Every structure is written in C-alpha cells, then in structure tokens.
Amino acid sequence: NAGVTQTPKFRILKIGQSMTLQCTQDMNHNYMYWYRQDPGMGLKLIYYSVGAGITDKGEVPNGYNVSRSTTEDFPLRLELAAPSQTSVYFCASSSLSSGNTIYFGEGSWLTVV
Amino acid sequence: AQTVTQSQPEMSVQEAETVTLSCTYDTSENNYYLFWYKQPPSRQMILVIRQEAYKQQNATENRFSVNFQKAAKSFSLKISDSQLGDTAMYFCAFAGGTSYGKLTFGQGTILTVHP
Numbered sequence: 001n002a003g004v005t006q007t008p009k010f011r012i013l014k015i016g017q018s019m020t021l022q023c024t025q026d027m028n029h030n031y032m033y034w035y036r037q038d039p040g041m042g043l044k045l046i047y048y049s050v051g052a053g054i055t056d057k058g059e060v061p062n063g064y065n066v067s068r069s070t071t072e073d074f075p076l077r078l079e080l081a082a083p084s085q086t087s088v089y090f091c092a093s094s095s096l097s098s099g100n101t102i103y104f105g106e107g108s109w110l111t112v113v
Numbered sequence: 114a115q116t117v118t119q120s121q122p123e124m125s126v127q128e129a130e131t132v133t134l135s136c137t138y139d140t141s142e143n144n145y146y147l148f149w150y151k152q153p154p155s156r157q158m159i160l161v162i163r164q165e166a167y168k169q170q171n172a173t174e175n176r177f178s179v180n181f182q183k184a185a186k187s188f189s190l191k192i193s194d195s196q197l198g199d200t201a202m203y204f205c206a207f208a209g210g211t212s213y214g215k216l217t218f219g220q221g222t223i224l225t226v227h228p
Contacts, residue, residue, distance in 0.1 A: 031214050033214070033215065035216075037156075040221075041220065042117075042204055042206075042219055042220055043158075043204070043216070043218045045215055045216070090158060092158075094214035100146050100208055100214045101160060101163060101214075102148075102160075102208070102214050102216060104157070104158035106157055107157065107158075109156075
C-alpha cells in the first residue's frame, strides 16, 4: 500500500542548477498538489492539478513548473535554483471519493547552496 | 481568500492529562472542510481528524476530538490522556468545498508532552 511516493528524499543543489522532484500515487486520485514548508511555518501550495493534462498555480508558483501527463504522476520542476527555494517539499493527492481528505508523501528536503 | 490562525505557538502538557489546541479561520464559504494534521520530527504529515462544515456533530477519533463552532469560526483540537508520542507540531487546515482539496494551513502549534 504505497500511497504517495516522492523522490528524492534529500538533495543538495547549487545555485542556478535545475532538478525535478518526482511524485507518484497509486490511489487513482484525480487531484494532486505540491506544497512547500519553510522552517517553522505551515505548508504553502505551489501548484495543483485536477486531472491529467490540467494544472494550475497555487499561492507560491514562481520558480517552479509542473506537468501532469498521467493520473499517477505529478513531477515538480525547479529551474535556476535559488537559496529561497531551500525547503521541504510535499506532494499530496485527494479525490472526491476520499472525502477530500488529502494524503501526503513523506517529503523531500531540498537545500540550495 | 481564506485564512487560518493558530494563536498558540507552543503548548506543553503532562503525560495522561488533557490539552486543547486553538484554531480560528475566516471564510465566506458555507461548505468546507477542516482538518488537524500532526507533524512529528520526521516531518511526515499525519491526518489526525477532519470535520465537514455541514455536520453539526463534533468529530472524534479515539483520544482526539474537536470543538467545532461554525458561527464563531473556531475549530479547536482536544487531546485526552496525552501520550509521549503525541509530541509534534500540529497544524490546523481549511479546504473550501469547491477548492478541490487545496489546503490553507495555520502557522502550527508545537506540542510537547512531558513524562
């Protein structure tokens, strides 16, 4: 029973590098999300998707891109990494059949130096 | 836009005692969902309890219960018989009924359970 799986769990990037955080879910959920959590803060929504081929911006989308080619996968792309993107990133999913309960992955710790 | 406020940055409680964490929110929507999430040091987000706004009955999950006051826009979490494993950051979160589950989080309350 995997749920929401994120990779990598830890990554150190240099300023200006790019990378992709992978996320996959096996619950056939329509909705998927990317959140970031800065130290001592709550989570903030970066991007979300209501189904394959449909994505939209959340509260803090700048510096990120997403795609949703399948129901299962929702990768997050960081272009030109900056120190302000040092954070813990959470992928999540939900569906109407789950009563809108959001299920989270275990998080990806990203440090930009 | 919705806002969620947790006014207690830190709380502490003795093992086996009861503690209440506060949360208030602001919204113009009538249909919505409220959640409490627990985040231990591992940073995993664990759903503790959820409440649908259209339900008047307060949600309960074992030692965890809520006091949902819709008119006052208040959603507090009561933890009974506190255990050492309850030590964690607790987040209150809001999702509008038409927001596809997009969550707005409060700032969090660090709860420490002392033996």
